[in-house]
Amino acid sequence: MTGPIYLDYQATTPLAPQVFDVMTPWLRDKFGNPHSAHRLGREAAAAIAVARDQVSTLLPSGGQFVFTGSATEAINQAFGAAKLVKGLRLLVAQTEHAAILDTAAAYAAEGYKYFDLPVDAEGLLDLDILAEELGRGDIALVAVMLVNNEIGTIQRIDEIADMVHAAGGLLLCDCVQGYGRVPLPEKADLIAISAHKFHGPKGIGGLWIRDGVDVPEFIHGGGQEGGMRSGTLSPALCVGMGEAARLMAERFEEDRAHVEALANFARFEFGQWTINGSATHRYPGNLNIRRDGVDVGRLMSEVRDVAFSAGSACASGSGRTSHVLKAVSLNSAQAKSSIRLGFGRYTSEDDIIRAATMINEAAERQI
Numbered sequence: 001m002t003g004p005i006y007l008d009y010q011a012t013t014p015l016a017p018q019v020f021d022v023m024t025p026w027l028r029d030k031f032g033n034p035h036s037a038h039r040l041g042r043e044a045a046a047a048i049a050v051a052r053d054q055v056s057t058l059l060p061s062g063g064q065f066v067f068t069g070s071a072t073e074a075i076n077q078a079f080g081a082a083k084l085v086k087g088l089r090l091l092v093a094q095t096e097h098a099a100i101l102d103t104a105a106a107y108a109a110e111g112y113k114y115f116d117l118p119v120d121a122e123g124l125l126d127l128d129i130l131a132e133e134l135g136r137g138d139i140a141l142v143a144v145m146l147v148n149n150e151i152g153t154i155q156r157i158d159e160i161a162d163m164v165h166a167a168g169g170l171l172l173c174d175c176v177q178g179y180g181r182v183p184l185p186e187k188a189d190l191i192a193i194s195a196h197k198f199h200g201p202k203g204i205g206g207l208w209i210r211d212g213v214d215v216p217e218f219i220h221g222g223g224q225e226g227g228m229r230s231g232t233l234s235p236a237l238c239v240g241m242g243e244a245a246r247l248m249a250e251r252f253e254e255d256r257a258h259v260e261a262l263a264n265f266a267r268f269e270f271g272q273w274t275i276n277g278s279a280t281h282r283y284p285g286n287l288n289i290r291r292d293g294v295d296v297g298r299l300m301s302e303v304r305d306v307a308f309s310a311g312s313a314c315a316s317g318s319g320r321t322s323h324v325l326k327a328v329s330l331n332s333a334q335a336k337s338s339i340r341l342g343f344g345r346y347t348s349e350d351d352i353i354r355a356a357t358m359i360n361e362a363a364e365r366q367i
């Protein structure tokens, strides 16, 4: 790959070459509308059916998968399920992505009651407070993500799902950072994923809905996706997402071993930095670290040959302290001296060594 060393895998991942190859014919030659009844249309519909099966392989059984334009859209759609159950309370982990937090806030403006669930210093949900909040009743929906996009903490989703179900609520799990990398929970009711986070194309994601859970029609129109999300599907994007999912399943062990080896290596290279969040309950391809006395804004402007992030890519540039680093009790100076390095399938040990040399040298100049 030309350009800077890419260490921002939580923001997005490089497109797998195999994904590019399977998408090309659908962009160039096979232009049929998958909802048309003639041969060109049926061919596109068949390719989409294969893609849906490929994506579903890594999802729990006993549900249906709806393609969406992004995980953000899937999350917005999933919240609709709250409207079809009795309760009016929404519980949301403090460390969720803006897609969840802002959707919950929008529902609060419509009369739902919304409570932030705190996490401990490792980023793990405080289950005592969850139990207390569930005990107050009137629960509609609880949202807790599987792998945190900023600090990589992996939550105990199935245990949380049991608690939520006992209280009569639904559990929405944002699995954007976990899909294909760690086993997905079996007991969530709604799961959102995004293709560009696992070497697929941008502009496509999806929502998995457990059988028996009702989600209202989200986009009105031609009735595609079982009437839940109208609009002509893009065969190229669906096929690309399917191939990306197939590769995640096929390479699960190989990718996992590679990422673990890189993580051990990176922890050694960045030995003078402190890990933010959990050292153990963590997806190893995420290294969020801090070094006292470092100003990350200056660091990033000096180390232009490495693509990495200060806090969440979605929040960076906003000037606000990361809500996730705050939730795990970092003060604003510590948060401002924190960087997030994300690596994966296409990262080499040499990339880590060269990036560490550049970042460490620039940090030393500041201290």
Ligand code: PLP
Pocket: 010, 011, 069, 070, 071, 072, 073, 097, 099, 145, 148, 149, 174, 176, 177, 193, 194, 195, 204, 205, 314
């Ligand atoms: N949830 C998490 C944890 C994410 O990291 C992201 C992307 O940054 C999203 C949701 C939104 O995904 P998309 O880009 O598909 O809207």
